[in-house]
Amino acid sequence: MDAAWVLAVAVQTPAHAGLGDVLSYAHTAPLPAGTLVRVPLGRREVLGVVWDSRAADGAQALPDGRVADADGVLLKPVTAALDALPPLDAAWRDLVAFAARYYQRGLGEVALAALPPQLRELDGTQLARRLKRRDRQARPVAAGTAEAPSAETALALSPEQAAVLAALAEESATPAPRPALLFGSTGSGKTEVYLQAVARCLAADPGAQALVMVPEINLTPQLEARFRARFAAWGDTAVVALHSGMTNPQRLQSWLAALTGQARIVLGTRMAVFAPLPALRLIVVDEEHDPSYKQQEGARYSARDLAVWRGRRQNAQVLLGSATPSLESWHHSRPADGEAPAGRYLRLQMPSRIGAGELPRVRLVDMQQQPAKTLISAGLLDAMTQRVTRGEQCMVFLNRRGYAPVLACSDCDWKSECPHCSAYRVFHKIDRTLRCHHCGFTERVPRACPSCGNPDIAPVGRGTERLEEQLATLFAGVRRPDGEPVRIARIDADSTRHEGALEAQLALVHSGEVDVLVGTQMIAKGHDFRRITLVAAVNPDSALFSSDFRAPERLFSLLMQSAGRAGRDSAWLAAQGSQAEMWIQTFHPQHPLFDALRRHDYPRFAAQQLQDREAAAMPPFAFQALVRADARTQEAAQAFLNTAGEAADALPEAAGVMRYPAVPLAVQRVANVERAQMLLESPSRAALQRLLAAWQPVLHDLRRSPVGQGVVRWLVDVDPQSI
Numbered sequence: 272m273d274a275a276w277v278l279a280v281a282v283q284t285p286a287h288a289g290l291g292d293v294l295s296y297a298h299t300a301p302l303p304a305g306t307l308v309r310v311p312l313g314r315r316e317v318l319g320v321v322w323d324s325r326a327a328d329g330a331q332a333l334p335d336g337r338v339a340d341a342d343g344v345l346l347k348p349v350t351a352a353l354d355a356l357p358p359l360d361a362a363w364r365d366l367v368a369f370a371a372r373y374y375q376r377g378l379g380e381v382a383l384a385a386l387p388p389q390l391r392e393l394d395g396t397q398l399a400r401r402l403k404r405r406d407r408q409a410r411p412v413a414a415g416t417a418e419a420p421s422a423e424t425a426l427a428l429s430p431e432q433a434a435v436l437a438a439l440a441e442e443s444a445t446p447a448p449r450p451a452l453l454f455g456s457t458g459s460g461k462t463e464v465y466l467q468a469v470a471r472c473l474a475a476d477p478g479a480q481a482l483v484m485v486p487e488i489n490l491t492p493q494l495e496a497r498f499r500a501r502f503a504a505w506g507d508t509a510v511v512a513l514h515s516g517m518t519n520p521q522r523l524q525s526w527l528a529a530l531t532g533q534a535r536i537v538l539g540t541r542m543a544v545f546a547p548l549p550a551l552r553l554i555v556v557d558e559e560h561d562p563s564y565k566q567q568e569g570a571r572y573s574a575r576d577l578a579v580w581r582g583r584r585q586n587a588q589v590l591l592g593s594a595t596p597s598l599e600s601w602h603h604s605r606p607a608d609g610e611a612p613a614g615r616y617l618r619l620q621m622p623s624r625i626g627a628g629e630l631p632r633v634r635l636v637d638m639q640q641q642p643a644k645t646l647i648s649a650g651l652l653d654a655m656t657q658r659v660t661r662g663e664q665c666m667v668f669l670n671r672r673g674y675a676p677v678l679a680c681s682d683c684d685w686k687s688e689c690p691h692c693s694a695y696r697v698f699h700k701i702d703r704t705l706r707c708h709h710c711g712f713t714e715r716v717p718r719a720c721p722s723c724g725n726p727d728i729a730p731v732g733r734g735t736e737r738l739e740e741q742l743a744t745l746f747a748g749v750r751r752p753d754g755e756p757v758r759i760a761r762i763d764a765d766s767t768r769h770e771g772a773l774e775a776q777l778a779l780v781h782s783g784e785v786d787v788l789v790g791t792q793m794i795a796k797g798h799d800f801r802r803i804t805l806v807a808a809v810n811p812d813s814a815l816f817s818s819d820f821r822a823p824e825r826l827f828s829l830l831m832q833s834a835g836r837a838g839r840d841s842a843w844l845a846a847q848g849s850q851a852e853m854w855i856q857t858f859h860p861q862h863p864l865f866d867a868l869r870r871h872d873y874p875r876f877a878a879q880q881l882q883d884r885e886a887a888a889m890p891p892f893a894f895q896a897l898v899r900a901d902a903r904t905q906e907a908a909q910a911f912l913n914t915a916g917e918a919a920d921a922l923p924e925a926a927g928v929m930r931y932p933a934v935p936l937a938v939q940r941v942a943n944v945e946r947a948q949m950l951l952e953s954p955s956r957a958a959l960q961r962l963l964a965a966w967q968p969v970l971h972d973l974r975r976s977p978v979g980q981g982v983v984r985w986l987v988d989v990d991p992q993s994i
């Protein structure tokens with residue numbers, strides 16, 4: 272064989288196989304890094320990404336097709352190069368390599384997970400055909416021609432929007448633009464800022480691409496429609512979506528459009544951070560505080576944090592937006608204070624609502640003062656009744672789905688425990704089931720107590736189903752302005768299980784069909800409801816005393832977001848002679864969180880939280896990683912972690928990293944597997960990263976040693992979002 276080349280190819284090997292997942296293959300020619308190839312792996316043929324090629328001098332082809340390099344190492348040949356596609360560029364490969372390193376996973380695993388699943392099934396010819404199809408579909412239309420479909424035009428900017436866009440333009444023009452945090456009230460018009468920032472970026476450079484990320488695209492079907500309408504003049508493939516609700520062929524098409532530059536805008540969820548965007552100039556991360564940006568399996572990456580990294584690598588402007596920024600981003604955007612220098616991010620603000628609308632008035636109901644077992648206080652019920660009879664809508668928010676969290680026997684101590692988890696099964700009255708929300712185990716509700724035979728088993732506590740039922744009773748005598756009975760609807764994970772159900776239910780709310788909307792956090796986020804004037808949180812207290820230090824931050828942001836759904840149409844509100852309100856029923860009205868909420872004062876809340884965090888040396892003043900082990904027994908899980916921990920202590924890299932003992936997870940057993948975790952913490956991100964990297968091989972070895980015998984799986988979570 273004359274010209275043999277050795278290619279390093281990233282492939283997805285079975286997790287923790289210890290193979291390493293960049294494997295060497297032989298090929299007759301060099302291939303540019305980033306080329307997709309098909310290679311043999313074991314008995315299968317798999318997709319891989321060329322990471323690097325080098326000449327293999329003195330290599331010999333063997334009769335069986337393999338190649339022996341000069342040292343006699345046997346290499347299998349590459350089966351096929353998918354070279355109809357442009358190679359994935361260095362910026363993309365760097366992003367993948369960084370994510371793999373930072374989140375402690377295999378390079379091949381992260382690279383392959385970032386590719387659309389359907390790529391794995393296609394050969395070169397099929398792929399070339401898909402590309403051609405794309406070309407035919409893409410008909411760029413010149414802006415302003417008669418051919419352009421009905422385009423939505425840009426709105427006249429409010430002074431605050433104009434100021435923000437001007438500051439952003441100035442920052443983008445600098446050689447290394449800082450990430451910008453747009454701190455804008457709910458209803459301040461952040462979406463219009465995103466739209467115009469994107470428009471300007473595309474107009475400035477004929478090839479430029481923008482990435483717009485949202486937490487959960489299904490929750491905001493309006494947003495995709497708005498982007499399509501706004502950018503209709505750029506051609507019908509200018510905007511593509513990328514999220515897990517799409518079919519594999521759709522995802523592949525979007526991905527190809529991004530890679531080839533046909534797509535100018537990729538609108539997607541966290542996975543979109545890995546979209547190949549060779550001409551990326553702008554990244555928008557909407558609702559940047561949202562926990563769903565953190566991936567919860569495989570490489571547990573934060574798409575927001577990777578967006579910031581990617582922006583710097585590709586010299587693209589990053590714009591993070593939120594009414595309740597994460598404390599991390601808020602801290603990074605702090606202004607200079609005396610001696611202390613400003614943070615690395617630029618902070619931009621839009622405090623006012625569009626149309627001089629006011630944020631809803633917050634009213635706290637002290638549940639201590641209410642008769643025992645009050646569900647909806649008399650004051651709240653009265654306020655809701657008045658609004659509904661005037662034709663306004665109300666939203667009642669309860670973060671627990673199902674009818675009741677527990678079913679219990681009144682005679683003995685039987686409760687609806689899940690036999691497989693350390694948790695109760697939730698009672699769902701609609702289909703009369705007991706369902707475990709952790710492992711999915713579902714059974715019909717027993718007719719009598721399984722333990723003592725008592726037929727009197729009753730629900731304890733309440734979820735959205737029960738709340739819906741109770742509201743129906745409470746509003747039975749109330750009429751809408753048209754004389755019809757009040758209509759109550761519920762939106763949660765159960766009511767929206769079927770394809771298209773959420774869209775249909777949201778449409779009913781928007782059209783005014785629904786008077787009272789009950790739901791979980793699904794209804795609290797993002798929606799631009801125009802006729803909701805009252806929002807109520809009926810039981811937010813549990814998060815006040817959670818052991819997770821981020822619980823108050825989450826609760827505050829959820830309540831602010833919920834409040835943000837009320838009174839979004841200020842002109843209509845004024846015409847109604849009405850004022851928007853947010854009601855909160857709590858047993859702890861004195862809690863400082865509610866005080867800040869009443870003033871809509873995120874900065875005050877953040878300052879107080881950051882002070883606590885700094886005093887306790889917690890993020891963002893420290894960096895954390897969790898190591899988790901799942902095992903047959905809790906002892907085995909903890910023994911594995913503690914042994915691993917002792918091994919970590921012995922590493923030179925352990926200096927400067929605090930290690931805590933292994934503890935069970937809050938829900939300790941799920942699907943008959945016991946779970947434990949161990950926290951590592953350091954004031955230095957680099958120190959923590961060095962230890963994790965050095966520790967990784969130790970953990971792999973330990974898994975194969977006797978102490979790893981009972982371990983089902985282990986994983987590392989860097990910058991965990993819940994502790």
Ligand code: ADP
Nearest residue numbers: 426427428429457458459460461462463625799
């Ligand atoms: P946010 O995302 O900040 O909560 P939105 O982007 O949903 O707010 O904007 C709130 C409402 O204000 C939307 O109905 C939007 O169409 C409208 N809006 C935004 N900017 C303008 C503007 N410059 N002029 C008129 N209406 C606007």
Ligand code: ZN
Nearest residue numbers: 680683720723
């Ligand atoms: Zn019983």
Ligand code: ZN
Nearest residue numbers: 689692707710
């Ligand atoms: Zn279970």
